[in-house]
Amino acid sequence: MAKYSVENEVAVIAVDNPPMNALSHHVRKSLLKYLKEAESDEKVTSIVLCGDGRTFPVGADIKEFHKSVSKLGPTILDIVDALEKSKKPTIAAIHGNALGGGLEIALGCHYRIAMTNSKVGLPEVKLGILPGAGGTQRLPRVIGLDNAMQWIAYGGHHSAGIGASLGLIDRVVPQGGNIREHAILFAKAAVGKSLGQRRLSNISVPDAAKVESLMAKHLKEVSKKSRGALAPIVCLQVIKSSALLSYQEGLESERQGMFTLLASSQSRAQIYSFFAERQVSKWSVPGVTNYQNAVPMKVKAVGVVGLGTMGRGIAICCLRAGKITYVLEMNTKAQTAGVKYIRGYIETMRKRKQINDQQSSMMNNALIPVDNYNGLKNVDLVIEAVFESMKIKKEIFKKLEKVCKPSAILASNTSTLNIDEMASVTKRPQKVAGMHFFAPAHIMMLLENIRGEKSSPETIATIMDLGKQMRKTTVLVGNCHGFVGNRMFAYYTAESSFLLEEGAYPKQVDDVLLDYGFAMGRFQVGDLSGTDIGYKIRRERGLTHKQQPAGTPERKRGDRRYSPLDDFLYEKGRYGLKARKGWYKYEGSRTPIPDPEVRKMIDDFRKRHNINPRHISPEETLQRMIFPLVNEGFNVLDEGIAANPWDIDMIFQHGYAWPRHTGGPMYYAYTIGLPQVLKVIEERWKLAGASEPHWKPSKMLTWLVEHHGNPDINDWIKLYKERKSQPNSNL
Numbered sequence: 143m144a145k146y147s148v149e150n151e152v153a154v155i156a157v158d159n160p161p162m163n164a165l166s167h168h169v170r171k172s173l174l175k176y177l178k179e180a181e182s183d184e185k186v187t188s189i190v191l192c193g194d195g196r197t198f199p200v201g202a203d204i205k206e207f208h209k210s211v212s213k214l215g216p217t218i219l220d221i222v223d224a225l226e227k228s229k230k231p232t233i234a235a236i237h238g239n240a241l242g243g244g245l246e247i248a249l250g251c252h253y254r255i256a257m258t259n260s261k262v263g264l265p266e267v268k269l270g271i272l273p274g275a276g277g278t279q280r281l282p283r284v285i286g287l288d289n290a291m292q293w294i295a296y297g298g299h300h301s302a303g304i305g306a307s308l309g310l311i312d313r314v315v316p317q318g319g320n321i322r323e324h325a326i327l328f329a330k331a332a333v334g335k336s337l338g339q340r341r342l343s344n345i346s347v348p349d350a351a352k353v354e355s356l357m358a359k360h361l362k363e364v365s366k367k368s369r370g371a372l373a374p375i376v377c378l379q380v381i382k383s384s385a386l387l388s389y390q391e392g393l394e395s396e397r398q399g400m401f402t403l404l405a406s407s408q409s410r411a412q413i414y415s416f417f418a419e420r421q422v423s424k425w426s427v428p429g430v431t432n433y434q435n436a437v438p439m440k441v442k443a444v445g446v447v448g449l450g451t452m453g454r455g456i457a458i459c460c461l462r463a464g465k466i467t468y469v470l471e472m473n474t475k476a477q478t479a480g481v482k483y484i485r486g487y488i489e490t491m492r493k494r495k496q497i498n499d500q501q502s503s504m505m506n507n508a509l510i511p512v513d514n515y516n517g518l519k520n521v522d523l524v525i526e527a528v529f530e531s532m533k534i535k536k537e538i539f540k541k542l543e544k545v546c547k548p549s550a551i552l553a554s555n556t557s558t559l560n561i562d563e564m565a566s567v568t569k570r571p572q573k574v575a576g577m578h579f580f581a582p583a584h585i586m587m588l589l590e591n592i593r594g595e596k597s598s599p600e601t602i603a604t605i606m607d608l609g610k611q612m613r614k615t616t617v618l619v620g621n622c623h624g625f626v627g628n629r630m631f632a633y634y635t636a637e638s639s640f641l642l643e644e645g646a647y648p649k650q651v652d653d654v655l656l657d658y659g660f661a662m663g664r665f666q667v668g669d670l671s672g673t674d675i676g677y678k679i680r681r682e683r684g685l686t687h688k689q690q691p692a693g694t695p696e697r698k699r700g701d702r703r704y705s706p707l708d709d710f711l712y713e714k715g716r717y718g719l720k721a722r723k724g725w726y727k728y729e730g731s732r733t734p735i736p737d738p739e740v741r742k743m744i745d746d747f748r749k750r751h752n753i754n755p756r757h758i759s760p761e762e763t764l765q766r767m768i769f770p771l772v773n774e775g776f777n778v779l780d781e782g783i784a785a786n787p788w789d790i791d792m793i794f795q796h797g798y799a800w801p802r803h804t805g806g807p808m809y810y811a812y813t814i815g816l817p818q819v820l821k822v823i824e825e826r827w828k829l830a831g832a833s834e835p836h837w838k839p840s841k842m843l844t845w846l847v848e849h850h851g852n853p854d855i856n857d858w859i860k861l862y863k864e865r866k867s868q869p870n871s872n873l
């Protein structure tokens with residue numbers, strides 16, 4: 143709804159639709175009604191449009207998309223038109239955020255004033271759509287084509303100050319000012335002034351002459367940054383119309399563009415992702431506890447054990463979240479290097495204006511290096527971040543048990559190992575959990591939190607809350623080898639090496655993944671993170687080529703298929719980008735170049751094993767990489783290791799850079815259709831057999847297909863659990 147009042151001859155229309163004042167159908171109706179009322183009231187001389195509560199409208203109601211209610215009039219465009227056509231000056235009074243359709247109605251107003259700390263932007267591209275209420279045509283007319291392309295094709299939020307410097311915001315109201323009062327004064331002063339040039343649809347695009355070169359520049363950038371995504375490209379094409387066509391023709395092109403994008407599976411996937419991101423914080427452990435009833439502990443001081451790459455990144459996350467951060471590293475050289483890195487990073491953030499001087503000195507003061515376990519006696523929570531070895535981790539947990547106060551939570555940053563086994567060496571298993579950060583920890587958005595069998599509700603609530611304070615997408619999962627992300631990802635990696643054995647080369651596989659939308663292929667990523675990482679993990683598990691007793695078949699571990707190609711690569715000193723050679727070679731830049739030496743290694747291997755290389759199609763490559771991972775995703779759901787398919791999808795989007803426009807592996811499977819996915823998995827299982835158990839069709843996937851075909855992704859868990867809980871379900 144909206145609220146209407148008249149103050150000192152100024153009509154004030156305040157949108158009132160908490161929490162974000164989204165422009166839902168009932169809001170649009172009420173807005174248009176009050177606009178007409180203000181227009182026809184002779185006592186009203188000008189009109190202010192604002193938001194009640196937290197913010198100016200943040201856009202269309204995303205929940206209405208793909209539903210018939212979104213089409214019910216009046217549309218946002220009807221409101222924008224009414225505001226612009228008004229004979230009385232209209233002023234948008236912005237506080238909080240004016241985003242998407244919210245900014246578009248502000249663009250319909252003749253003037254815009256904004257609080258200094260408010261943000262403006264057209265982020266629709268992130269939902270796989272475009273600004274559909276004239277924003278693609280008005281924004282370039284006011285801030286120029288180049289800026290509008292940048293704003294719309296990337297969907298960033300911008301400060302009111304930037305908006306003012308580009309002519310979008312007419313006045314910035316300083317901190318502490320009352321936006322409504324300022325707007326009323328502004329509106330009074332605007333009465334009687336000509337509105338002709340204030341109507342943005344009347345003016346022309348200032349840098350229209352540069353349209354072709356700007357198009358080329360932005361198209362190149364978006365194709366690199368959002369590979370495979372449709373929306374940024376359609377946005378650019380539609381913005382181009384603002385420079386070449388009349389306003390009305392441009393609007394028609396916007397309408398067509400919106401139609402195309404709304405019909406695409408990409409917009410559905412991105413809208414799903416928007417809600418999934420928010421949904422994961424509403425965690426629950428069925429029958430035990432959930433985000434609403436568990437109370438987090440207050441965490442003032444955190445300890446980080448180990449100052450390697452992970453420890454450093456985690457310490458930065460803790461400092462940024464305002465924690466006193468004790469970093470324990472007993473090796474003096476490693477400690478000096480680690481502390482230098484952290485302080486250097488704080489300085490970089492200050493220089494980039496991500497933090498101010500005061501925040502920088504607070505973070506520096508809060509960083510406390512210690513060189514023995516006693517130094518951790520006052521912390522509320524410790525995160526162990528040492529090498530991935532159960533033996534070492536257990537020793538650390540025993541020491542922590544002795545020195546840390548009884549209330550302290552002991553967490554491990556393990557990426558694969560059993561949390562319960564670590565908890566078993568302490569007297570406080572209820573206070574033990576996993577906090578799996580992804581490298582580089584201070585950059586990657588994901589935190590995969592692992593609840594142990596005995597983790598208490600308070601412990602779970604505390605690690606989830608800490609993730610939120612670190613501004614990470616924080617997902618709660620259960621305990622098993624590799625948890626959710628690495629357990630599923632293992633099959634993606636394994637299949638990629640099997641593809642090399644059978645006929646593909648690294649670039650061929652990577653190209654398919656790039657076409658799918660990944661920013662980097664599997665082998666490029668391997669080189670970037672270092673081929674030594676995987677090797678050390680396999681060595682810890684006794685799997686590497688060199689650890690096998692004589693006579694062990696090269697391509698088997700136990701009764702399972704194994705590809706030793708990754709081991710051979712490492713043993714040749716090809717550690718990846720840092721060694722300038724890995725799956726690719728690197729000559730003076732980070733550009734991967736296919737290397738004949740790697741090709742020979744693969745060819746020799748095939749000859750030794752009498753493998754006749756065959757052509758592997760892009761379709762087969764993609765299916766072989768993604769479907770086993772999806773199949774394992776269903777096992778993970780079946781076992782309750784992940785609570786919902788969107789938990790898995792968020793792990794992959796934020797931890798493994800899975801292309802957002804596909805929604806993630808589980809949503810992608812839903813888009814393809816579960817019956818089709820199952821068919822491929824079943825065919826492969828027949829071919830591969832017991833030595834490749836990752837192709838064994840998941841019970842949950844099979845049951846869903848048999849009984850429901852391709853049910854809505856929101857119903858998977860409900861349908862399956864209902865059936866599973868029935869007696870004699872055999873599930």
Ligand SMILES: CC/C=C\C=C\CC(=O)SCCNC(=O)CCNC(=O)[C@H](O)C(C)(C)COP(=O)(O)OP(=O)(O)OC[C@H]1O[C@@H](n2cnc3c(N)ncnc32)[C@H](O)[C@@H]1OP(=O)(O)O
Nearest residue numbers: 162164200201202203204205218241242243265274275420
């Ligand atoms: C013919 C078509 C014509 C015009 C089309 C226009 C297209 C659009 O306008 S699309 C929408 C564009 N706007 C956005 O994408 C902004 C979306 N919102 C956000 O980015 C954030 O919510 C935020 C405004 C930056 C605030 O962030 P934060 O403070 O972290 O709050 P959240 O947890 O994100 O949100 C709280 C709560 O509000 C729900 N919500 C937010 N925005 C919308 C929305 N536009 N529509 C519906 N619901 C929205 C969000 O889901 C949260 O709900 P919970 O139930 O509490 O999880």
